[in-house]
Amino acid sequence: MSTTRRQFIKQSGATIFGASTLGAVDPETLLAQEMPKLEGRDRPTLVAIYLRGGADSLNTIVPYADPLYYRHRPNIAVRRDGNPREQVIPLNKQFGLHPNMASLMPLFKQGLVAPIINVGSPHPTRSHFDAQDFMERAAPGVRQITEGWLNRFLTMTRSNDDSNFRALSLQATLPRSLRGQHPVLAFPSLQIEHTIDTFEELYGCEEDQRLQKRGAIVESSAEAMRRKVTDAGASTIKLIHELRQIIAQTRSNANYPTSGFGQQMSDLAKLIKARRGLEVAALDYGGWDLHAFQGGSLGTMALKLGDISSTLTAFAEDLGPDLNRVLVMVMSEFGRTTLENGSEGTDHGHGGFMLLLGGQVNGSKIYGKWTGLELESLNDGRDMPVHTDFRQVFAEALSDLYGFDPFAQQFFPGYNHRAQPLGILHPHA
Amino acid sequence: MPSVVVVLGVAVLAPFLNTVTEAARTGGEAVAVAVTDPNAEPLTPREQAVHVLNRLAFGAMPDQVTALAEAGWEAWVREQLAPQSIDDREVMARIEVLAPSLAMSMGEIFDVYQPDYAGDYPTRDEERREAKLRQKAQIELRKAVIARAVFSRCQFQEVIVEFWRNHFSVDHNKEEVAYLANHYEENVIRKHAFGRFSDMLMASAKHPAMLLYLDNAVSQKPLSDAEEEEVARYVGRRRLPESILKKLRRQSGLNENYARELMELHTLGVLHENRKGGYSQRDVEELARVLTGWTAGFWNDEEEYGFIFRDDWHDRLPKVVLGRRMSGRRGIAEGEAVIKRLGTDRRTAQFISYKLCRYLVNDDPPDDLVKRVAGVFRTSRGHLPTVYEAIIFSPAFMDRANYLAKFKTPFEFTISALRATGATIKLYAHLYASLTDMGQPVYAQEDPTGYFDQAEAWLDPGVLLHRWHFALQLAEGRVDGVRLDPQFIDALNELPPEQMKQRMVANLLPAGIDPRTDAVLDKAMETIGVYRLQMLGLLIGTPAFQQQ
Numbered sequence: 001m002s003t004t005r006r007q008f009i010k011q012s013g014a015t016i017f018g019a020s021t022l023g024a025v026d027p028e029t030l031l032a033q034e035m036p037k038l039e040g041r042d043r044p045t046l047v048a049i050y051l052r053g054g055a056d057s058l059n060t061i062v063p064y065a066d067p068l069y070y071r072h073r074p075n076i077a078v079r080r081d082g083n084p085r086e087q088v089i090p091l092n093k094q095f096g097l098h099p100n101m102a103s104l105m106p107l108f109k110q111g112l113v114a115p116i117i118n119v120g121s122p123h124p125t126r127s128h129f130d131a132q133d134f135m136e137r138a139a140p141g142v143r144q145i146t147e148g149w150l151n152r153f154l155t156m157t158r159s160n161d162d163s164n165f166r167a168l169s170l171q172a173t174l175p176r177s178l179r180g181q182h183p184v185l186a187f188p189s190l191q192i193e194h195t196i197d198t199f200e201e202l203y204g205c206e207e208d209q210r211l212q213k214r215g216a217i218v219e220s221s222a223e224a225m226r227r228k229v230t231d232a233g234a235s236t237i238k239l240i241h242e243l244r245q246i247i248a249q250t251r252s253n254a255n256y257p258t259s260g261f262g263q264q265m266s267d268l269a270k271l272i273k274a275r276r277g278l279e280v281a282a283l284d285y286g287g288w289d290l291h292a293f294q295g296g297s298l299g300t301m302a303l304k305l306g307d308i309s310s311t312l313t314a315f316a317e318d319l320g321p322d323l324n325r326v327l328v329m330v331m332s333e334f335g336r337t338t339l340e341n342g343s344e345g346t347d348h349g350h351g352g353f354m355l356l357l358g359g360q361v362n363g364s365k366i367y368g369k370w371t372g373l374e375l376e377s378l379n380d381g382r383d384m385p386v387h388t389d390f391r392q393v394f395a396e397a398l399s400d401l402y403g404f405d406p407f408a409q410q411f412f413p414g415y416n417h418r419a420q421p422l423g424i425l426h427p428h429a
Numbered sequence: 430m431p432s433v434v435v436v437l438g439v440a441v442l443a444p445f446l447n448t449v450t451e452a453a454r455t456g457g458e459a460v461a462v463a464v465t466d467p468n469a470e471p472l473t474p475r476e477q478a479v480h481v482l483n484r485l486a487f488g489a490m491p492d493q494v495t496a497l498a499e500a501g502w503e504a505w506v507r508e509q510l511a512p513q514s515i516d517d518r519e520v521m522a523r524i525e526v527l528a529p530s531l532a533m534s535m536g537e538i539f540d541v542y543q544p545d546y547a548g549d550y551p552t553r554d555e556e557r558r559e560a561k562l563r564q565k566a567q568i569e570l571r572k573a574v575i576a577r578a579v580f581s582r583c584q585f586q587e588v589i590v591e592f593w594r595n596h597f598s599v600d601h602n603k604e605e606v607a608y609l610a611n612h613y614e615e616n617v618i619r620k621h622a623f624g625r626f627s628d629m630l631m632a633s634a635k636h637p638a639m640l641l642y643l644d645n646a647v648s649q650k651p652l653s654d655a656e657e658e659e660v661a662r663y664v665g666r667r668r669l670p671e672s673i674l675k676k677l678r679r680q681s682g683l684n685e686n687y688a689r690e691l692m693e694l695h696t697l698g699v700l701h702e703n704r705k706g707g708y709s710q711r712d713v714e715e716l717a718r719v720l721t722g723w724t725a726g727f728w729n730d731e732e733e734y735g736f737i738f739r740d741d742w743h744d745r746l747p748k749v750v751l752g753r754r755m756s757g758r759r760g761i762a763e764g765e766a767v768i769k770r771l772g773t774d775r776r777t778a779q780f781i782s783y784k785l786c787r788y789l790v791n792d793d794p795p796d797d798l799v800k801r802v803a804g805v806f807r808t809s810r811g812h813l814p815t816v817y818e819a820i821i822f823s824p825a826f827m828d829r830a831n832y833l834a835k836f837k838t839p840f841e842f843t844i845s846a847l848r849a850t851g852a853t854i855k856l857y858a859h860l861y862a863s864l865t866d867m868g869q870p871v872y873a874q875e876d877p878t879g880y881f882d883q884a885e886a887w888l889d890p891g892v893l894l895h896r897w898h899f900a901l902q903l904a905e906g907r908v909d910g911v912r913l914d915p916q917f918i919d920a921l922n923e924l925p926p927e928q929m930k931q932r933m934v935a936n937l938l939p940a941g942i943d944p945r946t947d948a949v950l951d952k953a954m955e956t957i958g959v960y961r962l963q964m965l966g967l968l969i970g971t972p973a974f975q976q977q
Contacts, residue, residue, distance in 0.1 A: 199897045218467055230972045
């Protein structure tokens with residue numbers, strides 16, 4: 001256990017918010033939970049997709065039946081008439097899906113997809129940095145917590161038969177939710193076959209292994225450090241080869257969009273199907289901070305929603321029966337203002353949406369509490385309210401997917417709230 | 430098929446300790462451990478020059494090692510310990526152009542980089558302009574930090590400023606720190622790096638960047654005036670009633686963040702937390718009460734901006750910090766007194782000395798060195814050049830056990846690569862993006878610990894991957910706005926292969942080359958042909974170049 005990493009030091013940190021010691025959760029000092037340990041190939045996989053920038057809920061899960069929606073958004077509301085391909089797709093009598101998400105409708109009807117509305121953080125911040133931090137650490141307002149909630153989960157459920165590929169981030173830098181002491185793999189998007197090939201020989205470590213077997217090496221400090229560096233590099237190369245192999249040997253059973261997101265999810269599906277013990281994956285999808293010209297049925301946001309929908313549909317198709325042990329959670333740090341602004345866009349809001357896809361989802365319905373669009377029922381008279389704490393969703397995901405009870409172990413600092421369960425998932429069979 | 434790359438986000442290096450015992454164990458039968466300690470031999474003059482340029486500069490420029498070995502490193506160091514005597518006008522002129530905000534007062538920065546709105550609320554255009562200017566302020570600071578590290582002739586100054594920048598770390602992504610950090614860099618860090626520690630400490634405690642970053646700027650006394658009056662009646666008694674104690678401990682309005690870090694990170698050090706002779710949570714709360722009212726804002730009609738002491742936010746009740754009672758009625762002087770005490774505390778001397786020795790000498794510095802340096806810290810009353818001198822001229826500094834024993838941070842790696850290749854820089858965005866990929870964006874460490882400087886914090890395979898990538902990009906001219914020294918490159922291209930290799934090695938790895946790297950280079954030369962620059966990339970990415 002490293003004493004240089006800050007999070008391990010923060011044992012007694014009282015917090016800003018009062019006498020109760022919220023304290024930093026130091027996962028290593030908490031007992032690892034007794035979890036039903038499945039074999040690597042059967043472990044469930046949680047895929048956390050983070051829409052960075054504050055994704056607008058109202059143009060995604062559209063309250064098409066409420067005339068106020070059209071009054072609040074004269075220019076950017078999603079239409080309910082006109083060109084059929086640009087019309088909202090009813091999910092029920094109140095809400096509908098953005099037309100570009102048509103491909104998700106069959107999955108919704110099969111019970112594999114569930115949206116959640118008016119969900120978010122109790123903390124009032126509208127700052128991207130703070131809101132993302134608080135959500136990804138699942139500790140709104142608690143700045144002492146520095147490890148991500150997914151990493152915390154990994155650490156608390158660590159075991160000796162974990163695979164090397166237990167957790168994975170599909171981009172160069174780890175999202176905050178995956179940062180912490182548990183090792184996590186990252187796929188940068190850069191093309192580095194060339195790079196790996198160039199450095200492979202330099203970092204190959206067979207020579208040193210031979211020397212070690214022969215016996216006593218007494219090294220200078222310089223030699224020792226060089227060896228550490230070489231070994232670290234050798235590990236990278238080894239893991240890369242392994243992953244390359246997995247990807248090469250597994251087939252894609254669906255047609256993904258050619259977008260970056262499509263490619264990432266295609267690779268991810270292969271890794272899941274390869275059953276190498278991948279339990280947690282995370283990736284970011286940015287560009288949702290649409291203060292201007294957000295668009296309605298068409299436009300910038302519509303294109304993104306289309307990409308997400310097509311990709312998730314392909315992903316579900318690709319996984320086939322493996323979808324039963326996978327949960328995709330799409331989330332964002334907050335929703336956006338209910339009324340459009342002067343530039344046909346929206347500004348930072350509060351309550352937002354989440355979207356779940358997976359075999360264990362109790363789909364075909366919309367979760368969350370709706371209190372209408374009158375100004376009096378809005379947060380600060382401008383944003384959608386938060387009626388469901390995002391941690392409730394995280395808690396049910398961890399509990400029903402992995403059999404892990406977060407409340408038993410102070411997993412969420414300062415949140416021990418066993419609310420009426422939403423019932424978004426049925427428990428693992 | 431997209432190429433897929435794997436990178437480990439966290440170090441997994443636990444096994445690699447105690448190489449000698451490890452090796453002896455794996456020998457199987459009892460193997461006699463070699464009698465001669467490979468770390469015992471003194472460094473040669475050339476090795477000493479390499480070491481000095483590795484630790485007290487951001488690496489050598491082409492041919493600099495030879496020059497230093499011949500002239501003797503001591504004279505160079507003495508000069509570097511008095512940076513005001515070095516002619517650095519070229520770099521200063523460059524900074525003036527790159528980062529005009531660094532020369533501004535805080536009021537001026539706000540004037541220029543955060544202009545007022547026409548009305549009460551910003552228009553869309555005004556919002557966009559504000560975001561752009563905010564980013565401009567941040568970019569200027571990043572450029573200045575990188576440019577100075579690469580080009581300044583006061584190399585040790587840049588090395589030690591980097592230390593203090595992390596010690597008194599602020600994150601310029603947070604709110605107004607984006608503008609204030611520029612002033613902070615110049616007037617807190619750079620100004621005092623060759624002065625007294627207690628002056629830097631006090632400057633940081635009163636600087637709006639720090640007060641905002643660690644939330645002290647919004648910290649107010651926990652009790653209302655009425656409650657204070659009520660409690661005041663009990664003050665002076667030996668025992669306070671429980672209800673009064675409860676009132677005193679109520680924390681709404683009070684923010685402990687800075688008080689804690691002031692003790693834990695800036696002065697006494699975390700090892701003293703909750704230990705006998707250390708500080709406690711109670712001390713943190715009491716110190717936070719002492720520092721209520723230490724905030725920042727616009728002073729006057731001139732719109733000058735800076736530190737403000739707000740009497741109406743200040744807690745005027747008695748306090749006890751680290752065993753010393755305070756009446757509570759001395760206003761700002763109370764906080765100043767505590768900070769002065771912290772600055773001269775024995776434990777602070779120990780902690781700062783330890784950190785400096787770790788930065789300059791070894792990730793695990795010898796105890797006796799740290800102890801001696803702490804003594805110098807105390808007797809010199811925190812005079813930093815005296816402390817630096819004590820470290821650099823100690824026998825431990827030049828001990829082979831510390832030679833090439835440290836791992837370069839991403840910042841050290843990038844800067845040293847640019848210096849070793851004689852690079853010129855026209856654009857900084859790509860460089861900054863690379864630094865971010867490697868995990869060390871300038872002034873953007875979210876945690877107040879600043880960036881760590883030990884191998885343990887950085888030696889992830891992931892970091893290496895980005896370094897390899899950067900190494901090849903740099904060598905092949907694919908880093909936007911960065912060009913290697915054309916004379917250096919031309920000279921290399923004209924040489925026959927073997928000599929080219931030797932010349933490259935002499936400049937990139939002046940400490941010499943290990944057999945493996947040598948063999949790989951020879952092999953590369955056979956296949957590379959015209960792609961000689963790729964060899965340069967190989968060298969920058971080699972394990973040896975990650976060492977310092």
